[in-house]
Amino acid sequence: YSLAEVALVTPMRDGMNLVAKEYVASKVDKRGVLILSERAGAARELSDAIIINPTDMGQLAEAMHEALVMPEDEQITRMTAMQALVKRYNVFSWTKLFMNQLAYTKMKQHTLATEMLTPTVTTQLLADYHAAKQRLLLLDYDGTLVGFHANPQRAEPDQELRHLLRALAEQPNTRVVIISGRDRTTLDKWLGDLPIDFITEHGVWLRAAGQEWELFQALRNDWMRDLRPVLELYVARTAGSFIEEKDFSLVWHYRRADADLGEVRARELLAHLSFMTANTDLQVMEGNKVLEIKNAGIHKGAAAARWLAAYPADFMLALGDDRTDEDTFRAMPPEAYTVRVGTGARSLARFNIGSPIEVRQLLRKLLA
Structure with a gap:
């Protein structure tokens, strides 16, 4: 390093490249020129080097000539600047930077953490429920009231759940709303005879108890014939995946696919669909082992807000x-009890509960 008048460092791809920094650090007399590939991470710091594209032979030759004829005072100026940077960003500086960033990340995690639904919180929730004059319960279906099933059509409600929902809905001044991404036909078949409200397909179809189904707003579905072939391509490439077609959305399920392959294909499909739906009135939504394409602006929150306005409640x-x-959760007022089911995920919900089993236990306590 100390003998070399020019260092030529030309990686095609390199995270950092310490050779370039070692060369700079060794030049005690500050004489020497560094030629560095733009594809090395160090190029973002050592901007006083001659930066080149390593695949451009003409540029490489010109850089070598420039380095060999560079005046000594310019060499010293460039090397002094690069040495100051290398000295400043040493191993201790990098360690401090990484550790501070980790500490900041952990702090942000704590601020976004959801509190567990403890016995104390549950007691207060039950007290507020029984003291309320009007009550509104918004209940997701899959993963909340029932566990997930490899075949979604086999996740039908058991008799216990049906009796539980009926008992809640028949309590005075209590509205029970099933708010789900499922299609209205399936939920109507499974639970339509109960005196409860429905928000289905993530807010597309709505039905208050005893009334007819209505659309949240006028929607179009002519786009489905263009995007379905894309989903069929990924079904062919991902054993165990399948397509669900709703009135105004398409869903790609991969719960039955190999876990690793499913995640890889989901990321690929998400990127593919995001590109295809850019600058359109469509959106791609990620769920639990599903990707759904639907009309933008229609979601559970918009439908929940409509229910909150139509049926004011103090619980x-x-x-x-x-x-x-x-x-x-975003649509609910601050005083509402919002509960995320499952562990580990960050959420806008105030509280967290472990599983659908615990959800049913909580709902049974409301009846006590």
């Missing part, structure tokens, strides 16, 4: 388990 409880339920 509100919203339960959900995945990203689509975050829209519901």
Whole structure:
């Protein structure tokens, strides 16, 4: 290093490249020229080097000539600046930077953490429920009232759940709303005879108890014939995945696919669909082992807000388990009890509960 008048460092791809920095650090007399590939991470710091594209042979030759004929005073100026940078950003500086960033990340995690629904909180929730004059319960279905099933059509409600929902809905001044991404036909078949409200397909179809189904707003579905072939391509490439077609949305399910392959294909499909739906009135939503393409602006939160306006309540409880339920939590007023089902995920919900089993236990306590 100390003998070399020019250092030529030309990686095609390099995270940092310490050779370039070692060369700079060794030049005690500050004479010497560094030629550095723009594809090395160090190029973002050592801007006083001659930066080149390593695949451009003409540029490389010109850089070598420039280095060999560079005046001594310019060499000293460039090397002094690079040495100051190398000295400043030493191993201790990098360690401090990383540790500070980790500490900041952990602090942000704590601020976004959701409190567990402890016995103390549960006691207060029950007291508020029984003291309320009007109650509104917004309940997600899959992953909240029932566990997930490899075949979504086999996740039908058991008799216990049906009796529980009926008992809650028949309590005075209590509205029970199933707010789900499922299609209205399935939920109507499973629970339509109960005196409860429905918000289905993430807010597309609405039905208050005893009334007819209505659309949240006029929607179009002519785009489905263009995007379905894309989903069919990923079904062919991902064993175990399948397509669900709703009235105004398409869903790609990969719960039955190999876990690793499913996640890889989901990321690929998400990127593909995001590109295709850019600058359109469509959106791509991620759920629990699903990707859904639907009309933009229609989501659980918008429908929940409509229910909150139509049926004011002084006790509100919203339960959900995945990203689509975050829209519901966002729409709820601060005093509402919002509960995320499952552990580990950050959420806008105030509280967290472990599983659908615990959800049913909580709902049974409301009847006590």
